[in-house]
Amino acid sequence: MKMSKLFVQTLREFPADAEVVSHKFLVRAGYIRKLTSGVYNYLPLMWRVLRKIENIIREELNASGAQELLLPVVQPRELWDESGRWEAYGRELARFRDRHDREMCLSPTAEEVITAVARDGLKSYKQMPVNLYQFQEKFRDEVRPRFGLLRGREFIMKDGYSFDVDQEGLEKEYQNMADAYTRIFKRCGLETKMVQSDSGAIGGSVSHEFMVITTTDAGENNVFYCDGCDYSANSNHAISKLPPADVDGSKFGFNETKIIDTPQTHSIEELCNFLNIPATIILKSLVYIVDKKPVLALIRADKEVEETKLLNAVGGMDIRIASAPEIEELMVEKGFNAARGFIGPKGMDGITIIADETVKDMKNFVVGINQEDKHMVGANLDVDIPHIEKFEDIRLAQAGEICPQCGQPLKVTRGIEVGNIFQLGTKYSKPMNAMFLDKNGKAQPYVMGCYGIGVTRTAAAAVERWHDEHGILWPIQIAPYHVCVVPLNDKDEQQMSVAKEIYAKLMNAGIEAVLDDRPERAGVKFKDADLIGFPFRITVGKTISEGQVELKTRQTDSTESMTPEQAVEKVITKVKEVL
Numbered sequence: 001m002k003m004s005k006l007f008v009q010t011l012r013e014f015p016a017d018a019e020v021v022s023h024k025f026l027v028r029a030g031y032i033r034k035l036t037s038g039v040y041n042y043l044p045l046m047w048r049v050l051r052k053i054e055n056i057i058r059e060e061l062n063a064s065g066a067q068e069l070l071l072p073v074v075q076p077r078e079l080w081d082e083s084g085r086w087e088a089y090g091r092e093l094a095r096f097r098d099r100h101d102r103e104m105c106l107s108p109t110a111e112e113v114i115t116a117v118a119r120d121g122l123k124s125y126k127q128m129p130v131n132l133y134q135f136q137e138k139f140r141d142e143v144r145p146r147f148g149l150l151r152g153r154e155f156i157m158k159d160g161y162s163f164d165v166d167q168e169g170l171e172k173e174y175q176n177m178a179d180a181y182t183r184i185f186k187r188c189g190l191e192t193k194m195v196q197s198d199s200g201a202i203g204g205s206v207s208h209e210f211m212v213i214t215t216t217d218a219g220e221n222n223v224f225y226c227d228g229c230d231y232s233a234n235s236n237h238a239i240s241k242l243p244p245a246d247v248d249g250s251k252f253g254f255n256e257t258k259i260i261d262t263p264q265t266h267s268i269e270e271l272c273n274f275l276n277i278p279a280t281i282i283l284k285s286l287v288y289i290v291d292k293k294p295v296l297a298l299i300r301a302d303k304e305v306e307e308t309k310l311l312n313a314v315g316g317m318d319i320r321i322a323s324a325p326e327i328e329e330l331m332v333e334k335g336f337n338a339a340r341g342f343i344g345p346k347g348m349d350g351i352t353i354i355a356d357e358t359v360k361d362m363k364n365f366v367v368g369i370n371q372e373d374k375h376m377v378g379a380n381l382d383v384d385i386p387h388i389e390k391f392e393d394i395r396l397a398q399a400g401e402i403c404p405q406c407g408q409p410l411k412v413t414r415g416i417e418v419g420n421i422f423q424l425g426t427k428y429s430k431p432m433n434a435m436f437l438d439k440n441g442k443a444q445p446y447v448m449g450c451y452g453i454g455v456t457r458t459a460a461a462a463v464e465r466w467h468d469e470h471g472i473l474w475p476i477q478i479a480p481y482h483v484c485v486v487p488l489n490d491k492d493e494q495q496m497s498v499a500k501e502i503y504a505k506l507m508n509a510g511i512e513a514v515l516d517d518r519p520e521r522a523g524v525k526f527k528d529a530d531l532i533g534f535p536f537r538i539t540v541g542k543t544i545s546e547g548q549v550e551l552k553t554r555q556t557d558s559t560e561s562m563t564p565e566q567a568v569e570k571v572i573t574k575v576k577e578v579l
Helices: 019-027 044-063 077-083 109-119 167-187 268-273 307-314 324-334 355-359 455-465 493-508 521-533 542-546 565-577
Strands: 032-036 039-042 073-074 095-097 103-106 130-139 154-164 192-196 208-215 221-226 233-235 258-261 281-288 291-298 319-321 350-354 364-366 372-377 390-392 413-425 434-439 444-447 448-453 483-487 511-517 536-540 547-552 558-562
Touching: 019 032, 019 130, 019 455, 039 044, 039 109, 044 130, 044 167, 044 455, 073 077, 073 390, 077 103, 077 109, 109 130, 109 154, 154 167, 154 455, 154 558, 167 208, 167 413, 167 448, 192 221, 192 413, 208 221, 281 324, 291 307, 291 355, 307 319, 307 350, 307 390, 350 355, 355 390, 364 558, 372 448, 448 455, 483 493, 483 521, 493 511, 493 536, 493 542, 493 565, 536 565, 542 547, 547 565, 558 565
Parallel strands: 192 233, 281 364, 291 350, 350 390, 483 511, 483 536
Antiparallel strands: 032 039, 073 103, 095 103, 130 154, 154 448, 192 208, 208 413, 221 233, 221 413, 258 372, 281 291, 281 319, 364 372, 413 448, 434 444, 536 547, 547 558
C-alpha cells in the first residue's frame, strides 16, 4: 500500500473529548472517528487490526473444536420473554417495533437466540458436546459511554456457547475455552490474568474474566491477587479475611445502650473524632435504590460496600446510592428526621436490610438512630436491630487484607476486561424448554457455557498496554501493517528506486508494507509512522549512496544502519518469528 493512497488522516492534537490513551491515539492516528455518542467508524487501519484479532481468535477456537456461525442482530421479544429477561435486562436493551408492531431489540448478547438454535437442532445426547461461536456487532445503550472503544454502545464481540449433557462435560469445555483464551491473548501480544468475577446479567454459577493489567486511567476494574498462591478476583467477586480489630464498644465505655447527642457528625471521621473511638465499632447504614426500591446496607464503618455484591444479595438488576431527596422522602415516610450520617436500621420495618458478614462480630457498637445530631451507643444486634433480612459478604476487599486461600496479604492492580467465560448451567435451557433425549430416552435441558471476547476492547487494550509519548507500539501480530518504507526525498531517483525495490521484496515475501511516497518533509513522515505504530520503519536517505539504510524497531525505539538487503531480511525474520 502506498501512503499517498492510504485512507488515513492523522491529527496534530488529541481530541478534546478523549479521556484515555487508547481513545486519544486511535482518533489522532486515524483509526477511528466518532459518529455519535458511543458509536465509531472503524477506518481502514482499524479494520485491519480488528480482522487480525478476529483471525487469531478464529484459528484458536477452530483448533479447539468450536464451529463458527452467524446469528441475526435483530431479535424478537418472544425469545426474551421465554428467558424472562425482556424487562429484567434494563435500559441497555435497545427496543423497537417493526412495521407490523412486533417488539424487537438489537442484540446486546445472544443467549436467547443460540438456545433457540440449539433447541431446533440438538435432539439427542449423541450430537453433543457442541461449541458454536460468532463475530457480531452488538449494541448496548450505555447510560454513560466513555473511554472510546472500551465503553462504547456499539462494538464487535466474539460470543460463543457450548452445549453439554452434564456438568462434567461443561467443566471440561470451560477449561478448554480458558486455555484457548490464554493462547489467543498471548498471540495478540497481551498478557492476561484470569480472575474470578461476578456473572452479572448473563448469569450462571461460575465465571472468570480475562484482564489486561494496565497502569493507565483506562483500568476500569480493581484486580485483587496473591503472590503466595494463584488467587485472583475482580473487585466485585474478591473475598478476603480481615486482620484482628477492636469491634467491642465496651472497651471504650459503651457498656449500656443509650442515645447520646452527636452534633454535626455527618461523616464517619467526624463521629470518630467526636467520640474518640475507632471506626471499627461504628455500624454504618447506607441507603441504596435497588430496582426502584430502597435497601439498607449495614457494614462496619471502616469498610466500604461493593455494590455488585449487594445487588446480588438482594437479587436485583439495577443499583445506585440513594440521593439526598430520596433519603429525605424515606425518612418522612417512616416518621423520622435525619440526613446522611444519622441514619440507622431501627424502625425501618418494611425495608430490606442486608448486613455484611463482619457485622456479626460487632458488640456494643455505635449506630445512627434516624434522629438528627443523635446516635445510639452500646447497641447490639439481637436486641436493638432484630430484623436484618440476611448476612452476606457485601464488603469491598482492600489491598493488604488476607488472602482467603493461603493467608498472605492481597495486592491490587488495575485491569481491562477483554474476555469473559461463564458456566451457565441450565439458566436458559430450562425456561426456554431446550431439551435433548439422554441415553435412557428422557428429556433433559442442555448444560450450557458462554464465552465472550471483546474484539474492539482487545484492540483498545493493546493500545493502553503498548504505547509511548509518540504513538502506538502495536505488537507485530495485530499491527495494521508490519513495516513502513520511508524515502526521505521523493524527488531523489536513487532513494525512490531503492525504496520501491525494498517495498516490492517485502511484499513478495508476504510482509505487509506501506511505502510512504508522499511529498512531505522527513519529520512529518517519521511522526506519522511513530503515531500510527508500524512495528518497523526502513528509512532510505542520503546514506544510500554508501549502500546503507536505517532500520528502526518501534517497540524498542532502536535504530541500526545496514544494507537494504540486510534490512529486508531482518524484517522478514522478525515478522515470521511471531506469525
